[in-house]
Amino acid sequence: QESVNYLVNVVNGELRHNIHPDRVIIGGFSQGGAVSLRTALTSGIKFGGCIGLSCYLPGDIEDISVPAKSIETPVLQAHGDSDEVVSYARGTKTSDVLQKYFSNHKFITYKGMGHEGTLEELQDVKKFIETCCPE
Numbered sequence: 225q226e227s228v229n230y231l232v233n234v235v236n237g238e239l240r241h242n243i244h245p246d247r248v249i250i251g252g253f254s255q256g257g258a259v260s261l262r263t264a265l266t267s268g269i270k271f272g273g274c275i276g277l278s279c280y281l282p283g284d285i286e287d288i289s290v291p292a293k294s295i296e297t298p299v300l301q302a303h304g305d306s307d308e309v310v311s312y313a314r315g316t317k318t319s320d321v322l323q324k325y326f327s328n329h330k331f332i333t334y335k336g337m338g339h340e341g342t343l344e345e346l347q348d349v350k351k352f353i354e355t356c357c358p359e
Contacts, residue, residue, distance in 0.1 A: 304337025
């Protein structure tokens with residue numbers, strides 16, 4: 225929860241520069257993605273988007289306090305089916321939970337990819353960002 229609070233404070237700090245949360249995309253790889261997903265799910269803030277790469281939803285995923293039944297933040301979640309650090313099964317279980325709450329959630333599987341990033345994944349991230357926050 226401490227990491228979630230920290231991320232929320234960073235995003236709220238951007239308001240001083242007139243950058244609203246709906247223009248901010250949070251995200252990360254592995255643990256950074258885990259914190260970002262948890263923040264998007266539990267903070268009650270509509271972000272411009274959320275990206276979770278090779279990650280999972282931390283904490284008790286059966287008992288999550290979610291402030292809204294349908295969260296509007298768009299989510300891109302991506303995972304390699306050969307991930308040796310965060311199992312693909314854990315990634316798909318996270319996806320199942322997120323799909324219950326996010327009205328715009330996309331899960332992409334990369335065949336043969338381990339706990340890493342690939343050019344294909346980065347191209348998908350770029351497309352997602354361009355869709356979420358067009359100029």
